[in-house]
Amino acid sequence: xxxxxxxxxxxALVNIRPMTLTEKILARAAGKASVQAGDNIWxxxxxxxxxxxxxxxxxxxxxxxxxxxxKVWDKTRVVIIPDHYIFTADSKSxxxxxxxxxxxxxxxxxxxxxxxxxxNGSWVYDAAKGNRQRQYGSRYAGVCHTAxxxxxxxxxxxxxxxxxxxxxxxxxxxxxxxxxxNTDAGFVLxxxxxxxxxxxxxxxxxxxxxxxxxxxxxxxLHCIGEIGFDGATYRAMQFDGPxxxxxxxxxxxxxxxxxxxxGGKNAIFPFDSRTAEYxxxxxxxxxxxxxxxxxxxxxxxxxxYELVVDLDQLEPTVACHPDPGQRKKAKxxxxxxxxxxxxxxxxxxxxDFVEFARVLRGKKVVIDTFGVPAxxxxxxxxxxxxxGSQTIWDVMVSAGVQMTENAGCAACLGGPVDxxxxxxKSGIKCISATNRNFPGRMGDKESQVFLASPATVAAxxxxxxxxxxxxxxxx
Ligand code: SF4
Numbered sequence: 001x002x003x004x005x006x007x008x009x010x011x012a013l014v015n016i017r018p019m020t021l022t023e024k025i026l027a028r029a030a031g032k033a034s035v036q037a038g039d040n041i042w043x044x045x046x047x048x049x050x051x052x053x054x055x056x057x058x059x060x061x062x063x064x065x066x067x068x069x070x071k072v073w074d075k076t077r078v079v080i081i082p083d084h085y086i087f088t089a090d091s092k093s094x095x096x097x098x099x100x101x102x103x104x105x106x107x108x109x110x111x112x113x114x115x116x117x118x119x120n121g122s123w124v125y126d127a128a129k130g131n132r133q134r135q136y137g138s139r140y141a142g143v144c145h146t147a148x149x150x151x152x153x154x155x156x157x158x159x160x161x162x163x164x165x166x167x168x169x170x171x172x173x174x175x176x177x178x179x180x181x182n183t184d185a186g187f188v189l190x191x192x193x194x195x196x197x198x199x200x201x202x203x204x205x206x207x208x209x210x211x212x213x214x215x216x217x218x219x220x221l222h223c224i225g226e227i228g229f230d231g232a233t234y235r236a237m238q239f240d241g242p243x244x245x246x247x248x249x250x251x252x253x254x255x256x257x258x259x260x261x262x263g264g265k266n267a268i269f270p271f272d273s274r275t276a277e278y279x280x281x282x283x284x285x286x287x288x289x290x291x292x293x294x295x296x297x298x299x300x301x302x303x304x305y306e307l308v309v310d311l312d313q314l315e316p317t318v319a320c321h322p323d324p325g326q327r328k329k330a331k332x333x334x335x336x337x338x339x340x341x342x343x344x345x346x347x348x349x350x351x352d353f354v355e356f357a358r359v360l361r362g363k364k365v366v367i368d369t370f371g372v373p374a375x376x377x378x379x380x381x382x383x384x385x386x387x388g389s390q391t392i393w394d395v396m397v398s399a400g401v402q403m404t405e406n407a408g409c410a411a412c413l414g415g416p417v418d419x420x421x422x423x424x425k426s427g428i429k430c431i432s433a434t435n436r437n438f439p440g441r442m443g444d445k446e447s448q449v450f451l452a453s454p455a456t457v458a459a460x461x462x463x464x465x466x467x468x469x470x471x472x473x474x475x
Contacts, residue, residue, distance in 0.1 A: 018298035020201040021268045022236035025176040025295055029159045037200040037304075045077065046158035048188045051144050052082040052096040054163035059103050061186025072107050073192035079111040079153050080104060081144040086115055087135060087406040089127045090416040097123040111153070111288075113141035131420040134379070134405035142375030142407035145169040145257065145345035149249075150377060152288035155279060156271045157295050161188055166345055166435065168259045171237075171267035172252035174275055174294045178266045199265040201236040202227075202305040206243030208312035213470035215355060216251035217347065217433065217453035219309065220258040221317040225327025226307060233263035235304065240270050240297060243311045249278045250351040257346045258435050261324035270297060316456045316468050318431075321448035322439050330456050333466040339430040340365065340461035341421055341442070342401075342454050343372030344412040347433025350381040352454040356433070357392045358474045359458035360399040369461040370421035371396055371403040372410040379405050401461075412436075414443045423447040431460045 016034040019027060027035040029043035050058050062070065072078050080100050085093035097115055104112040105119060115123050117137035129135060141147035145166050148154050156174035160167060163185045170177035180194070188194050204223055210216070224231070237259045244252070252269050259267035269275070271294035283290045318333060320326035342348065342356050353373065373379045382393040396403055404410070404420045411421035412434045423430060423443035430442060430449050437449035450466065459469035 018300040018302070020236065020301045020303070021174065021238055021270065021295050021297060022176055022201055022266060023198060024298070025157055025159065026196060026198055028157065029176070035198045037198050039198045041196055041198060042193050043159055043196050045161050045188050045192050045194060046155070047077050047079055047153055047160045048185060049079045049081060049144060049148060049153070049160065049162035049167065050185060051080070051084055051164060052086065052093070052100060053084045054182050054185065055080060056096050056099040057182040058163055058185040058189065059099065061182050062189040065186055066190040070190060072109065072189045075107055075109045077192070078109050078189065079148065080109060081113045081141055081147050082115055083143045083147070084409045084413060085415050085419070086408050087125055087131055087410070087420060088416040088418050089125050090418070093416060094123050094125060111151070113139050113147060113151070115140050127418065131406060131418070132402070132404045134376070136376065136406070140376060142373070142378070143345045143348065143409055146349060146374040149173060149253070149278070149282060150375060152283040152286035155283070155289065155292035156275060157293040161185065161194060165260045166257050168264060168267050169253050169257035169345060171256040171259065172249060172269050173279060174269055174271035176266055176268070179260065197234070199234055199236045200304040201238050201301070202232055203303040203307070204237060204239045205241035205306065205308045206239060206311055207241055207308060208243055208310050209246040210311045210314065213455055213473050214314050214316060215453035215455055216247060216254040218314050218317040219311065220255045221319050221324070221327060221451060222309065222314055223307065224258065224262045224319065224324050225317065227262055227305070229261060229323040229325035230263045231325070232259065234265050237262065237264045237267045239267065243309070244269060245272065246311070248351065249274055250349045253349070254346055258324065261435060271295070316453060316470065318456065318466060319437060319451040321437055321450060324435070324437060324451060330452065330466055331468040335429065335466045337367055337431050337460055337464055337466065338428045339367055339423070340369040340457050341411060341430055341432040341434065342457050343370070343374065343410055343421070344434040345374055346435040347454050348372055348374035348378065350378050352433060353378070353382055353392060353396070356454035356458045357395045359455055359469055359472045360401065360462065361387070361395050361474045363399055363462055365400040365461040366464045367461055369401045370411070371401045372421060373407045375407050379407055411442050414441060431457050431466060433457045
């Protein structure tokens with residue numbers, strides 16, 4: 001831990017009543033000593049993130065409401081990450097990236113992770129090259145939620161707004177992070193502020209540690225299964241307890257990412273040495289703002305709900321069609337599958353692919369299986385890390401997985417029909433390491449998506465049926 005990176009200049013919070021982690025961050029951002037659930041408060045944003053799907057609309061709202069010549073409130077706090085509909089020949093999708101580039105140039109926005117290197121160019125996907133070979137420039141960053149921490153934009157104690165529902169993933173970093181719509185985002189662009197109702201907090205106390213074959217995805221699928229896909233509507237989901245210490249930052253990101261799948265306003269984890277290590281390294285590497293002030297839990301916090309989750313007892317879990325709350329244990333299912341998919345902000349990190357490849361190593365998949373890394377950095381990790389004579393990437397390709405170097409959202413959100421891995425046929429049953437499975441999410445609206453961990457997706461790809469990975473673990 002590097003204590004020099006903490007801010008010491010902010011006034012100490014004087015607690016009138018014990019606050020949860022979320023309440024503490026919101027109180028500070030509102031300039032108040034204390035807040036409680038239900039309070040409506042104006043908070044100052046630290047970062048606003050937008051992408052190619054919602055960015056053009058947000059820019060339109062901003063220009064309409066603040067004027068054609070208006071300037072954003074702070075050009076160093078706006079982060080723009082094209083990632084969704086990128087590797088497609090759809091001209092309207094390509095044009096969205098150009099709209100972002102023009103706005104960035106006009107405003108002098110510092111953090112734009114463009115698909116191409118030429119600031120005066122335009123983005124055109126080359127379908128003739130095929131959808132496996134990389135087609136991006138040196139600044140492209142991949143999926144926004146994975147790129148934000150990797151590029152040093154997530155900091156403990158801060159407020160992150162993003163025009164994407166899975167913005168809650170940054171709660172892994174002891175940050176208040178939530179998705180907002182284009183209208184709110186247009187307002188934040190102009191003012192740097194937003195009116196927020198302080199959410200009630202649900203507590204998920206983690207104990208023990210995950211056993212082999214059980215992953216962070218199983219933790220969050222278990223929790224959502226307990227409360228249902230609307231069980232945390234407009235509430236903060238606070239994950240704490242002694243079990244947190246054993247979870248990597250990737251694990252915490254996976255768990256926080258899916259708070260929205262229970263309707264949560266945000267997710268939040270406590271700050272510890274792992275958080276500090278990750279954040280300090282990333283802000284240093286990328287030269288972003290280094291100082292931050294984490295929040296710590298008060299004693300006697302008030303929760304509207306409490307659940308103890310014994311990580312030792314969790315088993316590989318699946319969320320069945322048609323929503324993320326349809327929980328079953330993998331071992332209790334014997335359903336035939338047509339396809340497997342690993343990727344997205346939730347399931348496309350290096351650690352996800354490592355567990356996926358560990359199960360597949362030396363074997364062959366028996367159904368169509370697609371792999372989409374979340375970021376170019378993850379592509380590099382997988383292509384340069386050797387297990388014996390093979391890279392992790394080669395292990396997956398040898399097993400028959402169709403891997404693309406074009407990191408991004410790909411088929412997680414369906415996308416245009418030429419999107420890599422998209423389900424274009426009715427009736428397909430797909431097991432996926434993504435985060436959402438409402439009808440039509442990955443393409444055809446008559447297809448069915450079953451959410452699971454990368455290990456469970458891998459084991460299922462080997463058998464063609466939903467399969468508990470614990471009988472397939474490699475070294
Ligand atoms: S990978 Fe999927 S969930 Fe994540 S930002 Fe992209 S579309 Fe959304």
